[in-house]
Amino acid sequence: MTVTATAVAKARAAAPAKIILFGEHFVVYGNPAILASINRRITVTAKKSRDGGKVKIKSDIASGEFDGSTFRLIEGANARATLEPLYYAARQALDDKKQQKGGLEIEIKSDIPYGVGLGSSAAALVATIAAVESLLGRADKKKVCESAIEAEKIIHKNSSGADCFVSTFGGMMHYSKGGGFKKVEAKTKLFLVIGDTGIKHNTGDLVSSVRKLKEANQMAFSGLMSQSRDICNQALAALNSGNTEHLGMLMNENQLLLERLGVSHEKADDLIDVARRAGALGAKITGAGGGGAIIALAASKEDSERIASAIKETGQGAFEVEIDTKGLVLG
Ligand SMILES: Nc1ncnc2c1ncn2[C@@H]1O[C@H](COP(=O)(O)OP(=O)(O)OP(=O)(O)O)[C@@H](O)[C@H]1O
Ligand SMILES: C[C@@](O)(CCO)CC(=O)[O-]
Secondary structure: OOOOOOOOOEEEEEEEEEEEEEOOOHHHHOOOEEEEEEEEEEEEEEEEEOOOOEEEEEEOOOEEEEEOOEEEEEEOOOHHHHHHHHHHHHHHHHHHOOOOOOEEEEEEEEOOOOOOOOOHHHHHHHHHHHHHHHHHOOOOHHHHHHHHHHHHHHHOOOOOOHHHHHHHHOOEEEEEOOOEEEEOOOOOOOEEEEEEOOOOOOHHHHHHHHHHHHHHOHHHHHHHHHHHHHHHHHHHHHHHHOOHHHHHHHHHHHHHHHHHHOOOOHHHHHHHHHHHHOOOOEEEEEOOOOOOEEEEEEOOHHHHHHHHHHHHHOOOEEEEEOEOOOOOEEO
């Protein structure tokens, strides 16, 4: 490939997964949420290709090529639906950089289980947009985040933007749609374990089911909103004072609210139960629910190892996670 003085032949970006500690679903309607990026990432490499206008996307779950409105399958079930948001995001970045006729090759490598509430869609979008923007000039984090939120609306049109914010800016944060984000510093280290039910969800369907519930019973929903807000405020105080026992209790209370929304799942309930019996201070689903992943808080490293082992003994996946502080990383 010919490289001009200013053109970059290849650009890379990596964006992290996330956990929602408090407030998922309620955040869609303007409530606060507390969430954090974690040490699992999607890495995207973008290259210019000579095939003008074509965007080829190769990932570990699907591969295909978009040429305007046509799609050519390379491999993977449901590849078009899987890759469409990423294609849209890459096209948007090409348009923004006035390179409408440009061709791209995008390669995605992920260590984030997808469709289980760990924000794989946000991480894939943030990393794709950042890689393409870096390839064509300079990537600006604020702009990358805004474009990723727009693209995520293809996956579910009422996205709160929380996942894209935390994947871009990293760390633990208090987020609301109207108020943006504020970084949260936990006074003590949090020992966290993820348990994966292995049941993939559709975030859009779950968000719609909550909307229906809200429309059918506004009064009850506003009561749940107010309880969720209160839990978030108390959680912020518990994080600031390092009271992890209270934090765990609040996670259990948050889980009760999610059960009332109907977004938990029998298998998630079982894993939550296993985690609590193994000594978790608190446990709940994380993200959209409907199966997906659960998160458990432990008092120590020893406890988190025991909780992860107890979940694995049931035949399900489990891993300990660290909070990531970097967010989107370029290069
Ligand atoms: N490795 C990957 N390769 C390509 N696309 C991916 C990959 N991982 C995730 N995606 C994108 O993310 C979508 C899954 O998003 P979905 O919202 O269902 O799950 P999630 O982001 O893991 O969960 P949540 O939004 O609840 O945190 C896929 O359809 C695809 O568009
Ligand atoms: C369920 C939800 O609250 C979190 C999904 O990770 C949806 C959103 O915030 O857009």
